[in-house]
Amino acid sequence: TTGVAAQLVRGLDLSARGSLRLSLALPLAAALAGLLAWPPARAGIDRRASARRPRSSLVARGLALQLPDVLLVAALATLAPLAPVILVHAFRFSAAAVGAVSGALAGAKIVGSLTAERTSRRLGRRWSVTTMLIGGAACTLLLAPVRVPALFLVLLFVAVLAIAGAWPVVVEAALARIEPSERHEMVVAWNIREYTVIAIATVAGGWLIGNLAGLAWLFVLASGLLAASAMISHAVLRRPVRAVRIAVAADARHGCS
Numbered sequence: 001t002t003g004v005a006a007q008l009v010r011g012l013d014l015s016a017r018g019s020l021r022l023s024l025a026l027p028l029a030a031a032l033a034g035l036l037a038w039p040p041a042r043a044g045i046d047r048r049a050s051a052r053r054p055r056s057s058l059v060a061r062g063l064a065l066q067l068p069d070v071l072l073v074a075a076l077a078t079l080a081p082l083a084p085v086i087l088v089h090a091f092r093f094s095a096a097a098v099g100a101v102s103g104a105l106a107g108a109k110i111v112g113s114l115t116a117e118r119t120s121r122r123l124g125r126r127w128s129v130t131t132m133l134i135g136g137a138a139c140t141l142l143l144a145p146v147r148v149p150a151l152f153l154v155l156l157f158v159a160v161l162a163i164a165g166a167w168p169v170v171v172e173a174a175l176a177r178i179e180p181s182e183r184h185e186m187v188v189a190w191n192i193r194e195y196t197v198i199a200i201a202t203v204a205g206g207w208l209i210g211n212l213a214g215l216a217w218l219f220v221l222a223s224g225l226l227a228a229s230a231m232i233s234h235a236v237l238r239r240p241v242r243a244v245r246i247a248v249a250a251d252a253r254h255g256c257s
Contacts, residue, residue: 071229077201112165126237133230136162141223144216
């Protein structure tokens with residue numbers, strides 16, 4: 001689909017900056033369309049939820065628990081989707097080289113998931129997430145002054161590996177701290193917020209690349225987002241796991257009966 005879209009944009013005979021703005025506007029338009037279509041679809045869920053708990057309380061708690069995820073997603077959106085633009089803009093990579101790097105970054109996400117699973121077993125989820133996000137923040141910050149293509153690619157690969165590996169762990173850990181009966185009411189809102197942040201962060205990153213001299217500010221911003229996500233995740237993961245406590249209570253009641 002990326003190749004087809006590139007051919008269509010090329011057929012419109014737009015400038016490079018115009019093509020970048022058009023491609024970055026598409027995910028934002030999709031997110032806005034989702035926001036418009038979502039309220040009617042969940043009207044029935046809201047009516048059932050209001051009988052149990054005020055919706056404002058659910059939204060506030062959901063936002064607080066999702067904050068590390070939102071910060072992480074924003075940082076990832078300024079790196080992975082914009083990597084081809086950065087490589088062409090800063091290092092004059094060819095189309096074939098950009099495609100190879102994009103494939104390697106997709107592989108880095110797979111390796112990151114496997115790495116997160118192993119580190120979680122050894123260090124625990126809280127310290128695994130903190131370590132991977134701090135490592136990703138450090139690699140992202142080091143990208144700012146690097147002008148050697150090989151070193152840049154290594155740091156970018158490690159940064160995406162760490163961020164993508166920590167992402168599902170952060171989401172799973174946050175959802176585990178929500179009452180099981182309330183999780184289904186937050187999933188749609190959770191996903192919409194994620195994709196909205198991805199769209200906005202990608203557009204903002206493209207604007208930074210096109211309007212500011214150099215890429216340093218982009219990497220500094222992404223690094224700061226990751227550092228903040230690491231600190232907040234560390235605090236969120238200290239909260240009790242709701243599912244475990246409920247399961248234990250159910251087992252106790254069953255044993256007593």
